[in-house]
Amino acid sequence: MKVSREAYAKINLFLSVGDKRPDGFHDILSVMHAVSLSDTVTLEVEKAPERTISLKSDGDVPTGPSNLAWRACEAFLRYAGIDDCKVDIRLEKRIPVAGGLAGGSTDAAATLVLLNSFFGDVLPLPDLLNLGAGLGSDVPFCILGGTVLARGRGEKLTPITPAGKYHFLIANGGASVSTAEAYRALDGARDGEAQTEVFPDPLIRALKDGAPIDEYLFNSFEEVILPSHPEASRAHELIRASGGTPLLSGSGPSVFGVFDDLSNRDRTKKILEKENYLVCECESV
Numbered sequence: 001m002k003v004s005r006e007a008y009a010k011i012n013l014f015l016s017v018g019d020k021r022p023d024g025f026h027d028i029l030s031v032m033h034a035v036s037l038s039d040t041v042t043l044e045v046e047k048a049p050e051r052t053i054s055l056k057s058d059g060d061v062p063t064g065p066s067n068l069a070w071r072a073c074e075a076f077l078r079y080a081g082i083d084d085c086k087v088d089i090r091l092e093k094r095i096p097v098a099g100g101l102a103g104g105s106t107d108a109a110a111t112l113v114l115l116n117s118f119f120g121d122v123l124p125l126p127d128l129l130n131l132g133a134g135l136g137s138d139v140p141f142c143i144l145g146g147t148v149l150a151r152g153r154g155e156k157l158t159p160i161t162p163a164g165k166y167h168f169l170i171a172n173g174g175a176s177v178s179t180a181e182a183y184r185a186l187d188g189a190r191d192g193e194a195q196t197e198v199f200p201d202p203l204i205r206a207l208k209d210g211a212p213i214d215e216y217l218f219n220s221f222e223e224v225i226l227p228s229h230p231e232a233s234r235a236h237e238l239i240r241a242s243g244g245t246p247l248l249s250g251s252g253p254s255v256f257g258v259f260d261d262l263s264n265r266d267r268t269k270k271i272l273e274k275e276n277y278l279v280c281e282c283e284s285v
């Protein structure tokens with residue numbers, strides 16, 4: 001039997017990285033927001049004498065056991081004690097890889113949700129979220145979707161209900177950034193200095209009121225990623241110059257813009273495409 005689901009990309013409307021904790025992780029405060037740019041995850045599940053997984057993808061991602069969707073499938077079947085089935089995973093990738101858009105995490109989340117529903121909701125939501133957290137820190141958000149305030153290492157999630165939808169443009173210049181490297185760069189730049197905390201409360205209020213969010217967008221990684229990634233800072237500049245409000249997404253290097261005016265967004269898309277960016281128009285989901 002075949003089941004399929006859209007796996008939505010994530011942008012961070014707000015991402016404040018706090019001090020490094022004794023356990024080596026950083027506390028973060030983040031507002032994560034799912035957008036309509038998506039991969040499609042399809043699973044074909046059949047009875048089989050033993051647990052077998054295979055994966056095909058049209059994108060530049062691993063197709064073996066290191067793919068996050070494969071890992072999610074394996075983790076789910078093991079946790080749920082299901083060992084008599086064969087799962088063929090097919091990924092149609094549209095989310096730029098390693099772009100700060102949680103592409104792998106959302107494929108893993110969609111795989112978990114599809115399998116859980118296929119097997120009659122064997123796992124309650126908290127178990128599914130825990131299983132997701134073991135695969136990657138963005139996976140629990142991708143299971144919930146929508147808009148969420150994330151605290152702690154990113155594992156404490158509080159859903160937010162925005163009153164409206166927002167229009168975005170995401171520009172990716174082709175480079176990739178490893179999240180671990182981005183944290184190291186931030187630690188290096190801060191050189192042990194304690195950080196003044198920035199809070200997302202005004203942004204959350206604006207989201208709940210359906211008001212413009214432009215002036216409340218924030219990302220701690222911009223100070224280290226924009227100077228070292230000219231294609232990200234150029235996209236930032238072009239989006240601002242044409243009337244949108246730009247922000248680095250996650251640890252980058254994708255940059256998104258929020259636009260009130262859709263004709264302005266179309267115009268900006270053309271400008272960015274002329275400079276060879278991969279550009280995706282998307283909305284809140």
Ligand code: ATP
Nearest residue numbers: 067068097098099100101102103104105107138250
């Ligand atoms: P995040 O925003 O969560 O840090 P990202 O969007 O920057 O993630 P991904 O697209 O998830 O990054 O890719 C990160 C790495 O994961 C890449 O090296 C990629 O090869 C690997 N990967 C494994 N499985 C997948 C998948 N299903 N889709 C995309 N990347 C995957």
